[in-house]
Amino acid sequence: MKFFPAASGFAIAMVLSTALPAHANAPAESRQQIERIVEKFRVAVVNKDKDSFMKLFLREDITWVASFDDASLERIMARRTDKSLPRPKKIFGGSPREFIEDIAKSAGPLEETFDNVRIDADTDVAQVWFDYSFKAGNYRENWGKEAWHLVRTDDGWKIAxxxxxxxxxxxxxPSAGIK
Known part of the structure; x- marks a missing residue:
């Protein structure tokens, strides 16, 4: 093993700190508060709790945008019985309220899961990036990457x-083929 003089130890620490996952750079208190926001989001979806869900957001009219992958758009077109309908748009939007109201209307259990959550934050702004899966019961409907921007307000962290x-x-x- 090579010995590194103390002067180069600082340089090594600087290199290693830039190689750490983004969540390691977030102040501990901010990271813990944001992790609680992520969990509150998940629980509000499971419980179909519109009020708790909406309290997580800065405003109702935040950016709320999804992008279908090309293969999914092709499958939508292939399954259509009316082929004259226009191709669905690659990008679609909505709002947190529309999302949670659709969730609340669903008869069955729904859940959004989060994996590989990465948080980069200081004490006032943050970004959260993760892999998600949206499930209806045991059926995984869709999945992908999700990103949030958050700001710390007088009322705590809010999703912007x-x-x-x-x-x-x-x-x-599974029930699609059953009549």
Missing amino acids: SVIWSMKLNPEPP
């Missing part, structure tokens, strides 16, 4: 924008 990619499950839900 949500964007995500969307890959639709190529397999229809």
Whole structure:
């Protein structure tokens, strides 16, 4: 093993700190508060709790945009019985309220799961990036990458924008073939 003089130890620490995952750079208190926001989002979806869900956002009219992958758009077109309908748009939007209201209307259990959550923050702004899966019961409807921007307000951290990619499950839900 090579010995590194103390003067180069600082340089090594600087290189290693830039190689750490983004969440390692967030102040501990900010990271913990943001992790709680992520969990509150998940729980509000599971519980179909519109009020708790909406309290997570800076405003109702934040950026709320998804992008379908090309294969999913092709599957949508292939499944259509009316081929004269226009191709669905690659990008679509909405709002947090529309999302949670659709969730609340659903008869069955729904859940959005988050994996590989990365948080980069200081004490006032943050970004969260993760892999998500959206499930209806045991059926994985869609998945992709999701990114949030957050700001710290007088009332705590609030989500200021949500964007995500969307890959639709190529397999229809198990009940789709049952009549």
